[in-house]
Amino acid sequence: xxxxxxxxxxxxxxxxxxxxxxxxxxxxxxxxxxxxxxxxxxxxxxxxxxxxxxxxxxxxxxxxxxxxxxxxxxxxxxxxxxxxxxxxxxxxxxxxxxxxxxxxxxxxxxxxxxxxxxxxxxxxxxxxxxxxxxxxxxxxxxxxxxxxxxxxxxxxxxxxxxxxxxxxxxxxxxxxxxxxxxxxxxxxxxxxxxxxxxxxxxxxxx
Numbered sequence: 001x002x003x004x005x006x007x008x009x010x011x012x013x014x015x016x017x018x019x020x021x022x023x024x025x026x027x028x029x030x031x032x033x034x035x036x037x038x039x040x041x042x043x044x045x046x047x048x049x050x051x052x053x054x055x056x057x058x059x060x061x062x063x064x065x066x067x068x069x070x071x072x073x074x075x076x077x078x079x080x081x082x083x084x085x086x087x088x089x090x091x092x093x094x095x096x097x098x099x100x101x102x103x104x105x106x107x108x109x110x111x112x113x114x115x116x117x118x119x120x121x122x123x124x125x126x127x128x129x130x131x132x133x134x135x136x137x138x139x140x141x142x143x144x145x146x147x148x149x150x151x152x153x154x155x156x157x158x159x160x161x162x163x164x165x166x167x168x169x170x171x172x173x174x175x176x177x178x179x180x181x182x183x184x185x186x187x188x189x190x191x192x193x194x195x196x197x198x199x200x201x202x203x204x205x206x
Contacts, residue, residue: 028134
């Protein structure tokens with residue numbers, strides 16, 4: 001276990017998120033170097049968090065100790081992975097949004113089946129990252145610092161502070177302007193920012 005990462009994840013979500021940039025996530029025969037993450041404060045007044053309204057069977061792992069994986073299924077087709085952080089019962093987490101495949105590229109390519117080969121797109125976005133690494137619901141509750149099938153490792157080289165940028169979160173209806181999305185400046189694997197626009201009801205009058 002990396003004590004450095006354990007100490008990082010024990011802290012606030014926004015601090016943990018910054019520190020996760022450059023870390024490596026290994027699973028399914030491939031490794032991704034994280035280039036983009038997004039922090040969520042859990043029950044601490046963050047309307048964008050899955051734990052904002054309290055504990056449910058879906059989010060229960062978020063209330064446990066830090067360092068565990070919270071995976072969830074979205075849009076009926078994609079898996080996403082978060083790292084639980086902060087004090088126990090706080091339910092904070094960091095969504096792993098994007099990264100560069102630095103090992104097992106051929107394995108990731110086979111999983112992603114891109115029509116136009118472009119390795120920058122292999123893990124560019126949270127669903128693509130999980131797809132490239134073969135992560136699904138089976139990873140829910142996995143301790144990521146224990147050397148198991150899904151493992152989080154410290155950066156091979158430290159990330160300079162002047163390369164870290166922050167801005168609004170992506171695809172959330174509440175708290176979208178909170179600048180808790182963090183990314184590496186100039187990294188081509190960082191996903192494109194798109195502000196969430198709620199769908200208008202067919203009954204809405206113009």
